[in-house]
Amino acid sequence: MRRFAAWLLLGMSMPAAAQQDLASAEIRTEQVAPGVAALFGPGGNIGLSYGEDGNVLIDDQFAPLAPKILAAVKAVDPDPVRFLINTHWHGDHTGANPAMGEAGAVIVAHDNVRKRLSTDAVSQMMKSTTKATPKSGLPVMTFAQGVTLHLNGDDLQVVHVPNAHTDGDAMIYWTRANVLQTGDVFFNKATFPFIDRESGGSIDGMIAASARALDIAGPATRIIPGHGPLAAREDLRAYHAMLVDVRAKVAAGIRAGRTKAQVVASRPTAAYEGKIATNGFITPARFVETIYDELKPKLQPARKR
Ligand SMILES: [Zn+2]
Numbered sequence: 378m379r380r381f382a383a384w385l386l387l388g389m390s391m392p393a394a395a396q397q398d399l400a401s402a403e404i405r406t407e408q409v410a411p412g413v414a415a416l417f418g419p420g421g422n423i424g425l426s427y428g429e430d431g432n433v434l435i436d437d438q439f440a441p442l443a444p445k446i447l448a449a450v451k452a453v454d455p456d457p458v459r460f461l462i463n464t465h466w467h468g469d470h471t472g473a474n475p476a477m478g479e480a481g482a483v484i485v486a487h488d489n490v491r492k493r494l495s496t497d498a499v500s501q502m503m504k505s506t507t508k509a510t511p512k513s514g515l516p517v518m519t520f521a522q523g524v525t526l527h528l529n530g531d532d533l534q535v536v537h538v539p540n541a542h543t544d545g546d547a548m549i550y551w552t553r554a555n556v557l558q559t560g561d562v563f564f565n566k567a568t569f570p571f572i573d574r575e576s577g578g579s580i581d582g583m584i585a586a587s588a589r590a591l592d593i594a595g596p597a598t599r600i601i602p603g604h605g606p607l608a609a610r611e612d613l614r615a616y617h618a619m620l621v622d623v624r625a626k627v628a629a630g631i632r633a634g635r636t637k638a639q640v641v642a643s644r645p646t647a648a649y650e651g652k653i654a655t656n657g658f659i660t661p662a663r664f665v666e667t668i669y670d671e672l673k674p675k676l677q678p679a680r681k682r
Contacts, residue, residue: 428529464560474514544577568657
């Protein structure tokens with residue numbers, strides 16, 4: 378759905394026509410493991426834990442999709458949504474929060490997700506403002522490091538990873554079903570990574586977060602990425618290696634005294650452009666520029682003696 382691309386990853390305020398398009402979008406359900414499903418649509422991927430103790434939803438796309446998301450959940454398990462966990466604050470992952478809160482879900486997220494959702498958010502990069510979320514859509518239970526939910530015969534570990542995609546990222550690991558939902562610290566081939574520096578994100582945090590995900594995941598772990606299809610540890614490993622490699626190439630360019638335009642022109646992402654979509658919201662150039670902007674003040678060009 379390329380026409381959503383401009384605000385796909387932030388869920389910024391959108392024109393009425395786009396709202397209409399969203400309302401007509403479909404939600405597709407995929408079974409991931411016993412008691413775990415994934416819901417796919419135009420926004421961020423959704424995880425669902427279901428069973429004898431009730432439904433736990435992880436992320437909820439856009440407000441206009443709330444009825445379809447609830448219908449998709451109901452088709453898996455007729456119980457209401459008992460808990461909603463947000464992996465981060467972006468609107469393509471939290472848009473339906475008010476609808477879920479009004480339907481009785483207890484919303485759980487990192488402290489900074491509640492902070493960012495509580496006020497209007499201005500993005501210079503997107504030249505757009507996201508309105509504050511109404512009270513019904515705000516997390517009522519927040520955590521600094523993590524929290525574990527014990528239900529549906531499983532333990533869902535919610536793990537905070539600092540300053541990666543944003544400053545409020547959480548990953549969810551089903552220890553029994555062996556499923557890991559990463560949020561936007563991992564895109565599976567959908568587009569180059571989005572580092573939202575205006576929300577506290579950083580390339581070094583993305584590298585650390587994907588390393589943490591690699592620590593958690595084993596060879597048989599099924600991974601629900603923030604965007605893109607279900608993944609395996611091998612996909613995550615390739616993604617992590619790509620982050621490390623592109624960062625090193627940009628850092629080398631900065632140390633050699635190259636300008637941002639020169640570093641972009643050197644195409645540090647060239648080796649990955651066939652494997653990761655280049656026509657999304659985050660182009661290879663934008664990804665490289667973001668890394669350059671972060672590293673430039675930290676790295677001085679090598680002095681000639
Ligand atoms: Zn995001």
